[in-house]
Amino acid sequence: MDIEEVKKSWMKRGFSFATGTIKAGDAIHKASHEDKDELVMMEAGSYEFTLDDNAFTQAGKEEVFIPAGVTHSIKNLSDRDATIFYGYRPKVA
Numbered sequence: 001m002d003i004e005e006v007k008k009s010w011m012k013r014g015f016s017f018a019t020g021t022i023k024a025g026d027a028i029h030k031a032s033h034e035d036k037d038e039l040v041m042m043e044a045g046s047y048e049f050t051l052d053d054n055a056f057t058q059a060g061k062e063e064v065f066i067p068a069g070v071t072h073s074i075k076n077l078s079d080r081d082a083t084i085f086y087g088y089r090p091k092v093a
Helices: 003-012
Strands: 018-022 027-031 036-042 046-051 054-059 064-066 072-076 082-090
Touching (some): 003 082, 046 064
Antiparallel strands (some): 018 082, 027 072, 036 064, 046 054
């Protein structure tokens, strides 16, 4: 995966681009952004996403679009810390 290409693609679509870490077995719980859409992609591994009441497992290197106002959680199911790529854009009507 070419991170610079991912960043360019997201910015072309109006998203910011940042990175963070989710530790092995850890999670981001019940986040919500009323005024902005979010894109998330994990570098590698396996993750459980919950968007409102819908849970699904996702592999790394696949984008997840989270519309404004949707409560979401991300759990790292891997036994290694993982890099998360995320970005925001103003809510699209």
